[in-house]
Amino acid sequence: MNAQLQPTGSAYFIARETEKPETHTLSVLVANEPGVLARVIGLFSGRGYNIESLTVSETEHETHLSRITIVTHGTPHVLQQIKHQLERIVPVHRVVDLTVRAQELGQERPLERELALVKVAGTGTDRVEALRLADAFRAHVVDANTEHFIFQITGKSSKIDQFIAIMRPLGLVEICRTGVAAMNRGHQGM
Amino acid sequence: MSNGQNERREMTGAEMVVQALKDNGVKHIFGYPGGAVLPIYDELFQQDDVEHILVRHEQGAGHAAEGYARSTGKAGVMLVTSGPGATNAVTPLQDALMDSIPLVCITGQVPTSLIGSDAFQECDTVGITRPCTKHNWLVKDVNDLSAIIHEAFHVATTGRPGPVVVDIPKDVQFAKGTYVSPQTAPRTSYKPRVQGDLGQIKAAVELMAKAKKPILYTGGGVVNSGPEASHLLRELVDLTGFPITSTLMGLGCYPASGKSWLGMLGMHGTYEANMAMHDCDVMLCIGARFDDRITGRLDAFAPNSKKIHIDVDPSSINKNVHVDIGILGDVATVLEDMVRLWRATVKADKKALHPWWEQIARWRARDSLAFKTNPDVIMPQYAISRLYELTKDRDTYITTEVGQHQMWAAQHFHFDKPNRWMTSGGLGTMGYGLPAALGVQIAHPDALVIDIAGDASIQMCIQEMSAAIQHDAPIKIFILNNQYMGMVRQWQQLLHGNRLSHSYTEAMPDFVKLAEAYGAHGIRCEKPDELDDAIREMITVRKPVIFDCRVANLANCFPMIPSGKAHNEMLLPDEATDEAVANAIDAKGRELV
Numbered sequence: 045m046n047a048q049l050q051p052t053g054s055a056y057f058i059a060r061e062t063e064k065p066e067t068h069t070l071s072v073l074v075a076n077e078p079g080v081l082a083r084v085i086g087l088f089s090g091r092g093y094n095i096e097s098l099t100v101s102e103t104e105h106e107t108h109l110s111r112i113t114i115v116t117h118g119t120p121h122v123l124q125q126i127k128h129q130l131e132r133i134v135p136v137h138r139v140v141d142l143t144v145r146a147q148e149l150g151q152e153r154p155l156e157r158e159l160a161l162v163k164v165a166g167t168g169t170d171r172v173e174a175l176r177l178a179d180a181f182r183a184h185v186v187d188a189n190t191e192h193f194i195f196q197i198t199g200k201s202s203k204i205d206q207f208i209a210i211m212r213p214l215g216l217v218e219i220c221r222t223g224v225a226a227m228n229r230g231h232q233g234m
Numbered sequence: 235m236s237n238g239q240n241e242r243r244e245m246t247g248a249e250m251v252v253q254a255l256k257d258n259g260v261k262h263i264f265g266y267p268g269g270a271v272l273p274i275y276d277e278l279f280q281q282d283d284v285e286h287i288l289v290r291h292e293q294g295a296g297h298a299a300e301g302y303a304r305s306t307g308k309a310g311v312m313l314v315t316s317g318p319g320a321t322n323a324v325t326p327l328q329d330a331l332m333d334s335i336p337l338v339c340i341t342g343q344v345p346t347s348l349i350g351s352d353a354f355q356e357c358d359t360v361g362i363t364r365p366c367t368k369h370n371w372l373v374k375d376v377n378d379l380s381a382i383i384h385e386a387f388h389v390a391t392t393g394r395p396g397p398v399v400v401d402i403p404k405d406v407q408f409a410k411g412t413y414v415s416p417q418t419a420p421r422t423s424y425k426p427r428v429q430g431d432l433g434q435i436k437a438a439v440e441l442m443a444k445a446k447k448p449i450l451y452t453g454g455g456v457v458n459s460g461p462e463a464s465h466l467l468r469e470l471v472d473l474t475g476f477p478i479t480s481t482l483m484g485l486g487c488y489p490a491s492g493k494s495w496l497g498m499l500g501m502h503g504t505y506e507a508n509m510a511m512h513d514c515d516v517m518l519c520i521g522a523r524f525d526d527r528i529t530g531r532l533d534a535f536a537p538n539s540k541k542i543h544i545d546v547d548p549s550s551i552n553k554n555v556h557v558d559i560g561i562l563g564d565v566a567t568v569l570e571d572m573v574r575l576w577r578a579t580v581k582a583d584k585k586a587l588h589p590w591w592e593q594i595a596r597w598r599a600r601d602s603l604a605f606k607t608n609p610d611v612i613m614p615q616y617a618i619s620r621l622y623e624l625t626k627d628r629d630t631y632i633t634t635e636v637g638q639h640q641m642w643a644a645q646h647f648h649f650d651k652p653n654r655w656m657t658s659g660g661l662g663t664m665g666y667g668l669p670a671a672l673g674v675q676i677a678h679p680d681a682l683v684i685d686i687a688g689d690a691s692i693q694m695c696i697q698e699m700s701a702a703i704q705h706d707a708p709i710k711i712f713i714l715n716n717q718y719m720g721m722v723r724q725w726q727q728l729l730h731g732n733r734l735s736h737s738y739t740e741a742m743p744d745f746v747k748l749a750e751a752y753g754a755h756g757i758r759c760e761k762p763d764e765l766d767d768a769i770r771e772m773i774t775v776r777k778p779v780i781f782d783c784r785v786a787n788l789a790n791c792f793p794m795i796p797s798g799k800a801h802n803e804m805l806l807p808d809e810a811t812d813e814a815v816a817n818a819i820d821a822k823g824r825e826l827v
Contacts, residue, residue, distance in 0.1 A: 075421070075423055079360060079364065079370075079372075082361070082364060083364060086364055086365055090365050121552070124552065125549060125552075125553060128549035128551075129549050131549070132549055133369075134368070134369040134389060134421070134423065134424045135421075136423055137422065137423040
């Protein structure tokens with residue numbers, strides 16, 4: 045019997061999780077200083093939280109601010125903890141749960157986009173088919189010779205998943221994805 | 235040199251470290267020299283304002299600084315070298331993190347040009363200490379050094395206090411740069427909240443005013459908030475007439491001699507405290523964090539209560555237990571508002587609490603801390619009781635190691651003031667007590683400082699006896715010697731069919747000779763009727779003492795909430811027969827201890 049599902053009770057009591065896990069996107073504004081990414085990632089691994097996608101880059105050069113976008117998975121209670129634990133990190137300025145914010149704004153989810161580079165090698169009909177499908181997905185050819193294409197595709201993660209699945213039988217060689225960049229719709233800032 | 239001249243001055247990194255310590259009001263630091271901190275040690279040698287306490291192991295430096303911090307309310311400071319110096323500091327850093335102790339740890343590092351080359355005594359100090367500090371810094375430019383040290387003190391001592399590390403490469407210690415004085419330019423991303431939300435406090439007061447079976451559950455946050463918090467807590471208890479209990483970390487904030495005191499709660503808490511927690515209708519948690527040693531079974535934790543939680547750390551609120559009203563802020567500041575609002579809005583009718591107090595009196599009558607004395611053998615509880623009786627009128631500070639002796643000390647030594655009780659609560663670090671006592675004694679040279687120890691724990695940092703001798707710190711090590719790792723054995727009896735795997739210490743040192751070897755005073759006591767005189771001797775001797783108190787070998791620590799049980803399912807001492815002990819925890823509970 046699974047001890048985690050049974051309310052056996054103990055000094056180390058593991059409560060039955062009744063809440064359903066959800067996928068949320070968090071935006072974390074941090075001071076761009078050495079080690080800050082390690083602090084954020086270390087928090088997730090150290091406390092057993094999930095990271096499904098992670099994107100980080102300096103966004104405001106003068107004020108040395110970086111924006112980290114994390115897609116994570118957990119119950120509402122755990123997601124709340126993640127937010128509070130992130131806020132405890134000294135160089136963290138702000139944490140916004142974009143998914144919660146979107147719901148507050150009456151939207152289903154925040155604006156989430158991803159970029160991928162997809163290398164496809166092949167000749168003959170596969171090659172023609174790949175090019176035709178890429179066009180349908182609005183992917184751009186950013187590099188090519190007679191035996192390969194590199195497509196650049198942007199969009200929702202699900203669209204990129206689909207594109208990759210389609211390219212697989214057509215000679216897919218290599219994939220690189222940026223992870224999700226996200227913000228809330230509307231005129232307000234985070 | 236006067237402080238006014240220090241506004242902006244050229245100096246070396248090593249000079250800056252010492253200057254920054256002075257400017258942050260540091261009088262004592264605990265440390266151990268080594269290659270990568272020699273420039274700082276050279277500066278320490280050439281001044282008298284900051285006194286350096288040489289320990290025998292970096293772990294000792296950390297716990298001594300923790301003891302110093304816990305007993306004074308100021309930051310404790312430790313200075314260690316790179317590599318092994320830093321890795322040995324990890325245990326006290328994590329200890330300080332879990333118990334929210336302000337600790338500033340300065341580590342030497344190999345020169346910046348060698349970082350990453352696996353140089354001699356190199357380790358990734360900021361990497362290793364990142365998860366066990368509140369924040370840490372690697373200083374790569376000498377011009378950043380002074381501001382970083384000032385910031386380190388600020389971060390360590392404000393908000394929820396905690397440990398910080400400043401890692402300083404050796405070339406930065408030699409390099410010359412500009413020193414800036416401490417200033418009020420806090421970083422914008424770090425703004426701990428002090429003031430509680432008034433609306434929430436008002437809602438809390440309304441809830442409390444209607445309570446029929448209220449309880450105050452307080453913790454180490456009250457100690458950390460400063461003496462004013464304890465003062466206000468006492469005022470709140472007087473005003474409301476509510477019963478009060480405390481975690482291990484919060485003992486002393488409300489006096490144990492106070493009439494509303496129920497004793498400590500939790501796994502080894504009193505029957506009345508745990509029963510009152512279980513049956514209460516309104517719980518006010520102040521600066522505690524619903525730790526697993528406190529709550530027992532979460533699904534049976536105070537099932538019919540509304541809960542209010544005051545904490546300075548937002549991640550503590552709703553972490554383990556859902557609360558109805560969370561108040562984010564500093565304990566003293568929030569209590570001040572709460573006391574004021576209570577005075578202004580609540581017409582106290584303490585009579586309404588009479589049935590609750592009558593119920594509590596019935597629980598109290600079970601006398602859950604009772605123990606049978608024995609004319610031939612010293613019972614450990616008896617030893618602590620006598621120690622308390624013979625020292626209570628003095629200026630006494632108690633530290634402990636970790637294990638049965640720690641719980642007996644918490645149960646049978648009574649504290650009327652905060653900052654008098656230094657113990658490793660969250661991390662449960664054996665070896666904490668002796669160096670912590672050293673730190674306390676350095677801060678309070680004329681006080682009576684006693685480390686209540688076990689025979690196993692004491693051997694984990696015994697080397698600091700040598701430091702105590704060197705620095706004329708007349709600490710008293712009171713060992714409850716039962717030849718076992720008592721708490722390990724108790725759990726083996728409870729959970730593992732009494733198979734005492736490696737919990738018996740076959741080769742015990744002669745503690746009296748050991749004391750003498752260090753130049754300390756050794757006392758052994760085996761008979762209950764000789765105990766008082768022996769304790770008096772220990773108090774009178776003006777040098778460090780190791781007191782080998784031989785106690786009943788097989789005594790166990792009760793009352794106890796067995797693993798897998800709720801607050802109202804305690805095992806009381808008179809019920810703790812061999813059979814009850816063996817069957818106290820079922821198979822499922824066993825997996826989770």
